[in-house]
Amino acid sequence: xxxxxxxxxxxxxxxxxxxxxxxxxxxxxxxxxxxxxxxxxxxxxxxxxxxxxxxxxxxxxxxxxxxxxxxxxxxxxxxxxxxxxxxxxxxxxxxxxxxxxxxxxxxxxxxxxxxxxxxxxxxxxxxxxxxxxxxxxxxxxxxxxxxxxxxxxxxxxxxxxxxxxxxxxxxxxxxxxxxxxxxxxxxxxxxxxxxxxxxxxxxxxxxxxxxxxxxxxxxxxxxxxxxxxxxxxxxxxxxxxxxxxxxxxxxxxxxxxxxxxxxxxxxxxxxxxxxxxxxxxxxxxxxxxxxxxxxxxxxxxxxxxxxxxxxxxxxxxxxxxxxxxxxxxxxxxxxxxxxxxxxxxxxxxxxxxxxxxxxxxxxxxxxxxxxxxxxxxxxxxxxxxxxxxxxxxxxxxxxxxxxxxxxxxxxxxxxxxxxxxxxxxxxxxxxxxxxxxxxxxxxxxxxxxxxxxxxxxxxxx
Amino acid sequence: xxxxxxxxxxxxxxxxxxxxxxxxxxxxxxxxxxxxxxxxxxxxxxxxxxxxxxxxxxxxxxxxxxxxxxxxxxxxxxxxxxxxxxxxxxxxxxxxxxxxxxxxxxxxxxxxxxxxxxxxxxxxxxxxxxxxxxxxxxxxxxxxxxxxxxxxxxxxxxxxxxxxxxxxxxxxxxxxxxxxxxxxxxxxxxxxxxxxxxxxxxxxxxxxxxxxxxxxxxxxxxxxxxxxxxxxxxxxxxxxxxxxxxxxxxxxxxxxxxxxxxxxxxxxxxxxxxxxxxxxxxxxxxxxxxxxxxxxxxxxxxxxxxxxxxxxxxxxxxxxxxxxxxxxxxxxxxxxxxxxxxxxxxxxxxxxxxxxxxxxxxxxxxxxxxxxxxxxxxxxxxxxxxxxxxxxxxxxxxxxxxxxxxxxxxxxxxxxxxxxxxxxxxxxxxxxxxxxxxxxxxxxxxxxxxxxxxxxxxxxxxxxxxxxxxxxxx
Numbered sequence: 001x002x003x004x005x006x007x008x009x010x011x012x013x014x015x016x017x018x019x020x021x022x023x024x025x026x027x028x029x030x031x032x033x034x035x036x037x038x039x040x041x042x043x044x045x046x047x048x049x050x051x052x053x054x055x056x057x058x059x060x061x062x063x064x065x066x067x068x069x070x071x072x073x074x075x076x077x078x079x080x081x082x083x084x085x086x087x088x089x090x091x092x093x094x095x096x097x098x099x100x101x102x103x104x105x106x107x108x109x110x111x112x113x114x115x116x117x118x119x120x121x122x123x124x125x126x127x128x129x130x131x132x133x134x135x136x137x138x139x140x141x142x143x144x145x146x147x148x149x150x151x152x153x154x155x156x157x158x159x160x161x162x163x164x165x166x167x168x169x170x171x172x173x174x175x176x177x178x179x180x181x182x183x184x185x186x187x188x189x190x191x192x193x194x195x196x197x198x199x200x201x202x203x204x205x206x207x208x209x210x211x212x213x214x215x216x217x218x219x220x221x222x223x224x225x226x227x228x229x230x231x232x233x234x235x236x237x238x239x240x241x242x243x244x245x246x247x248x249x250x251x252x253x254x255x256x257x258x259x260x261x262x263x264x265x266x267x268x269x270x271x272x273x274x275x276x277x278x279x280x281x282x283x284x285x286x287x288x289x290x291x292x293x294x295x296x297x298x299x300x301x302x303x304x305x306x307x308x309x310x311x312x313x314x315x316x317x318x319x320x321x322x323x324x325x326x327x328x329x330x331x332x333x334x335x336x337x338x339x340x341x342x343x344x345x346x347x348x349x350x351x352x353x354x355x356x357x358x359x360x361x362x363x364x365x366x367x368x369x370x371x372x373x374x375x376x377x378x379x380x381x382x383x384x385x386x387x388x389x390x391x392x393x394x395x396x397x398x399x400x401x402x403x404x405x406x407x408x409x410x411x412x413x414x415x416x417x418x419x420x421x422x423x424x425x426x427x428x429x430x431x432x433x434x435x436x437x438x439x440x441x442x443x444x445x446x447x448x449x450x451x452x453x454x455x456x457x458x459x460x461x
Numbered sequence: 462x463x464x465x466x467x468x469x470x471x472x473x474x475x476x477x478x479x480x481x482x483x484x485x486x487x488x489x490x491x492x493x494x495x496x497x498x499x500x501x502x503x504x505x506x507x508x509x510x511x512x513x514x515x516x517x518x519x520x521x522x523x524x525x526x527x528x529x530x531x532x533x534x535x536x537x538x539x540x541x542x543x544x545x546x547x548x549x550x551x552x553x554x555x556x557x558x559x560x561x562x563x564x565x566x567x568x569x570x571x572x573x574x575x576x577x578x579x580x581x582x583x584x585x586x587x588x589x590x591x592x593x594x595x596x597x598x599x600x601x602x603x604x605x606x607x608x609x610x611x612x613x614x615x616x617x618x619x620x621x622x623x624x625x626x627x628x629x630x631x632x633x634x635x636x637x638x639x640x641x642x643x644x645x646x647x648x649x650x651x652x653x654x655x656x657x658x659x660x661x662x663x664x665x666x667x668x669x670x671x672x673x674x675x676x677x678x679x680x681x682x683x684x685x686x687x688x689x690x691x692x693x694x695x696x697x698x699x700x701x702x703x704x705x706x707x708x709x710x711x712x713x714x715x716x717x718x719x720x721x722x723x724x725x726x727x728x729x730x731x732x733x734x735x736x737x738x739x740x741x742x743x744x745x746x747x748x749x750x751x752x753x754x755x756x757x758x759x760x761x762x763x764x765x766x767x768x769x770x771x772x773x774x775x776x777x778x779x780x781x782x783x784x785x786x787x788x789x790x791x792x793x794x795x796x797x798x799x800x801x802x803x804x805x806x807x808x809x810x811x812x813x814x815x816x817x818x819x820x821x822x823x824x825x826x827x828x829x830x831x832x833x834x835x836x837x838x839x840x841x842x843x844x845x846x847x848x849x850x851x852x853x854x855x856x857x858x859x860x861x862x863x864x865x866x867x868x869x870x871x872x873x874x875x876x877x878x879x880x881x882x883x884x885x886x887x888x889x890x891x892x893x894x895x896x897x898x899x900x901x902x903x904x905x906x907x908x909x910x911x912x913x914x915x916x917x918x919x920x921x922x923x924x925x926x927x928x929x930x931x932x933x934x935x
Binding site: 379395396403413414 | 521584585588589591592595596599600606607610611614615618619622623625626629630633
């Protein structure tokens with residue numbers, strides 16, 4: 001964490017190269033829109049190009065200690081930027097080539113997430129948060145469903161409240177610590193500030209009890225966008241939470257975090273059981289998964305911020321991109337929204353059913369899928385940090401969650417088709433390749449932590 | 462490497478079967494028989510104790526450790542044999558490639574389980590068994606298959622979570638105490654004190670669901686009854702053994718003192734299993750459910766023997782694992798054959814079958830006799846030794862066990878009489894029952910021959926189990 005607070009001499013702009021590439025991409029995409037009659041699809045092409053440039057810029061070597069008063073990059077920030085990119089990648093494949101605005105908005109949101117990743121200061125953190133959120137509101141409002149606008153307004157008000165909380169918390173923190181840098185750990189008034197900022201982060205995450213906006217938004221959004229929100233935006237919010245938790249690892253906020261985490265896991269699992277709309281079901285399932293991420297953050301903060309815990313957090317978020325992103329993308333490509341339509345699907349569309357079954361087994365955390373490895377690593381870190389009771393509650397949540405993941409597989413495979421069942425598709429929709437790749441990754445990545453000695457683990461116990 | 466091949470071979474065979482289309486059952490049978498042959502060829506390696514594999518990378522102390530001793534080998538043989546037998550038993554059914562592949566995938570996970578010597582590896586294989594079985598029950602089972610498949614998965618997964626959390630706890634506490642992070646079952650020791658007891662209970666819950674110990678058994682009658690015949694064979698024949706095996710391989714070496722001090726409680730539960738399972742079986746009017754409940758009772762015998770911690774009890778309990786696999790495997794195969802003919806399972810749906818199907822009557826009788834422990838057949842040896850061991854350790858529990866032997870005759874014989882000898886009632890489907898064909902008879906001769914062989918000359922089998930099990934005797 002020293003990387004975040006030290007005052008290096010390197011020009012800080014170097015850390016922002018990926019964000020610069022993305023921001024330039026936004027401009028290019030919008031410019032391409034001006035000539036879209038001449039070159040349809042130019043917007044997406046420009047977005048892809050910006051994307052590649054940003055990813056390359058991220059790979060460019062940056063000394064670990066590169067930092068400035070406002071910016072800094074540590075291993076967690078760098079690896080999570082990779083997660084953001086992986087989460088946004090499938091959107092470029094399934095978006096309408098004729099419309100240049102959504103790609104521009106996604107790139108803009110990525111700029112904000114990247115800012116969160118490289119910020120070493122509450123001010124830049126807030127800037128990143130806002131830059132990320134505003135495009136997200138717009139994306140929801142442009143979705144195809146009838147309730148999109150309503151959901152966007154709800155999302156906007158909820159998000160703005162969170163931002164207000166964050167600003168208020170920042171002010172209190174500044175009053176107590178006299179600095180906006182991360183790392184200063186003031187008591188008293190600062191604790192209240194931290195709690196307010198933490199509430200904002202939990203809001204963005206959709207943690208219980210600040211989750212109420214989330215199912216509506218995911219249900220109303222286009223599924224592929226919901227997948228983006230559920231993976232990239234969550235990863236950014238988790239990073240925000242981790243930065244806040246690292247300010248005062250022994251404070252009241254960090255102490256309450258594991259309990260909030262287990263409550264979130266259990267609530268999400270129970271609430272998802274009775275959902276009939278698949279996007280809503282996956283939304284509640286994502287709430288439950290966020291609980292596991294929070295547990296990982298809590299273990300990381302409490303256990304002295306060891307790199308193995310960072311590794312567990314990164315692995316969970318990375319795997320979650322494939323599991324949840326893949327499941328939402330599946331909804332989009334299969335054109336299925338209701339649980340009834342799944343009945344007997346294995347007969348009409350065996351390959352699609354198999355892909356969803358693989359994703360669901362990974363989400364449920366059945367060995368040897370990646371979902372299991374991810375949960376296992378979180379349990380491991382939680383136990384090492386001494387979070388026994390939250391860990392056991394989390395285990396119970398995993399059992400409850402199995403009820404609906406397995407229930408969906410049962411519907412697809414064990415039920416006969418009826419009049420609600422989605423008919424076979426004449427022509428495969430765009431994006432099946434991505435769904436298949438994501439499903440494969442969600443299963444096979446489970447082997448990687450045991451085969452590849454991740455850099456996180458070098459020299460760690 | 463050689464041990465890796467044993468668990469990998471059926472998985473590859475399963476993948477091949479999936480791609481083989483209409484030839485799937487041939488590919489599957491070939492893979493199952495090749496696995497069986499390979500498992501048998503490993504006998505010298507197991508005896509010399511030389512067979513061990515894996516190692517290499519380690520992450521969080523997890524290593525790929527495999528090993529083979531007499532207990533593992535015996536259970537590997539049972540798995541490979543019953544897989545081949547259940548495939549042959551379903552030969553006449555019109556099943557898609559997925560059916561044949563699922564059995565091979567399950568065999569692969571089971572063999573991996575019996576070979577692993579690393580607790581983490583053990584757990585991964587433990588849970589991997591669930592998925593193929595879930596699909597086997599849910600896709601090709603009877604009328605209540607949806608419910609039964611869910612119940613089976615949820616119960617075992619719930620137990621599995623406790624097993625996982627307990628394992629993580631044991632490993633981290635051991636690493637704190639000994640300064641060594643390892644999941645190696647040979648080195649791992651459970652922590653003492655209250656934390657140890659808690660971890661013990663958590664892990665024991667995971668195993669108890671699988672054995673199953675009353676009152677965690679309620680998934681078993683549903684799963685066994687609704688599964689297709691071949692699925693029931695594997696469920697009763699091998700999957701139930703996982704629990705006892707886990708107890709012997711994991712829980713006991715980790716917590717030797719705790720197992721002993723909690724023995725009266727665990728043994729009491731096992732005795733309840735024996736008696737309660739028998740009474741439940743007595744009340745059944747469905748032949749398949751009756752056999753399912755008899756499994757609850759039989760696994761109670763295994764646990765009684767094992768828990769006695771005497772040489773004869775441990776060997777008897779270990780042998781009873783094999784015996785129950787053979788006997789109940791044969792019974793579920795026979796029930797499958799009967800169901801294929803009459804499409805009913807009720808006791809009152811049949812009558813006077815001896816006249817129409819003498820071979821069926823003979824083999825049913827043979828397997829039933831083995832099941833109730835007739836001297837000269839395999840069940841007698843296992844049950845007798847188990848009870849002998851328990852009589853030395855805690856006589857009162859042995860008395861309950863002896864009562865269970867008597868009760869087993871009380872539920873098996875009337876059922877046998879009603880189905881095969883009594884005059885059929887109204888609505889009987891007996892006329893539609895034809896006798897067993899050549900393939901079916903050959904399969905059952907093999908199974909019954911083994912039952913007789915173990916019953917008459919158990920020596921080689923006990924010698925096979927001896928080194929592994931007697932190591933547990935203090």
